[in-house]
Amino acid sequence: MKTPDIDATVRGLNPHRTTDQVSDDAWAELSEAVTTADTAAAPVVTLHRRQPRRLALVAACTLLIAGVVAATVVNRPHQDQPQALSFTERGDKLVVRVVDPNADPARYNAEFKKMGLDVTVMAVPVSAPWVGRMVSFSGRNEKDMNQLRLLEPGEQCNGTLTAADPxxxxxxxxxxxxxxxxxxxxxxxxKPGELYVHTSSSATDEGEVLAGLTVKNKTVDQVLPLVRARGVGKVDYRLDKGPTYQEPEQTPPGTWYVHSAQTFAEGEVTLYVDATPAK
Structure with a gap:
């Protein structure tokens, strides 16, 4: 077959890209050439598509990241627990703060001991806003006491931490x-029925059972529905005549005035009352 005829035939395979006319003789000659070609000597080559190097690196990085994540979430046997307390040196002082408020007190004591300090932490029952907080300390004598100071939230904090940070x-x-x-x-x-060792000065303080309520100089009849609405199951009364604040011989009349309220156990409130309003 002549070259021009072959070229025309090939172009004719894509009619959208040529206007050449292919003769019947050219088609016949091309067909014969294809069917009689010697294929015995034609090598068979297996094509191996090479993975681009960049994709291989991405895959390797993905596997590495997956391995790091897996190592992070797996708990290994005998893995050390995180610290329950933090210790920060500030000049000649040491600032101690609770990192894990749910830790067993034994962990706090172990960490104080590790720092060479003879300080014992005792967990005591408290009202809701005082849970997980240091509430008081004591010492053998005045010298021991004078060397300790409780820090308020936000005081002597590390870096940019504020009172809003745990x-x-x-x-x-x-x-x-x-x-x-x-x-x-x-x-x-x-625990149910357990008296608080520490509570707020008023049951209406933030976080307490009557938080946000105004009870001062309202009558007993006005206050009782408010108290019951907070889920309080037991209401006690004390005469607001210090310093003993005695329990009245009988339930005060509903027309008496409430001077203040306190909570000494979960689900219980004590109302301090008198026949006249508080000054």
């Missing part, structure tokens, strides 16, 4: 070379 709540400040012996009370949730 790691910047109540803390304890003491000398780095503290040689005293002290007990620190740490608040825990009270």
């Amino acid at each position: 790691g910047c709540q109540e803390g304890l400040e003491l000398p780095k070379n503290y040689d005293g012996k002290s007990d620190v009370q740490f608040g825990r949730a009270a």
Whole structure:
């Protein structure tokens, strides 16, 4: 077959890209050439498509990241627990803050001991807003007591931490070379019927059972529905005549005035009342 005829035939296979006319003789010659071609000597080549290097690197990085994530979430046997307390040196002082408020007090004591400090943490029942907080401390003598100071939320915090951060709540400040012996009370949730060791000055304070209510100089009849609406199951009364605040011989009349309210156990409220309004 002549070259021009072959070229025309090939172009004719794509009619959208040519206007050449292909003769019948050219088609016949091309057909014969194709069917009689010697294929015995034609090598068979297996094509191996090479993966682009960039894709291979991406795949390797993906596997590496997956391995790191897997290593992070797997709990290994005998893995050390995170710290329950944080210790920060500030000059000649040491600032101690609770990192894990749900930790067993034994962990706090172990970490104080590791720092060479004779400080014992005791978990005591407290009202709701004091759970997970250091509420008080005591020592053998005045010298021990004078070396300790409770820190308010936001006070002496690391970096840019503020009172809004979990790691910047109540803390304890003491000398780095503290040689005293002290007990620190740490608040825990009270069990049913258990009296609080520490509570707020008023049951209407933030976080307490009557938070946000105004009870002062309202009558008993006005206050009782408000108290019941908060789920309080038991209401006690005390005569607001200090310093003993005695229990009245009988339930005060509904026309008496409530001076204040306190809570000493979960689901219980004590109303301090008198026949006249508080001044």
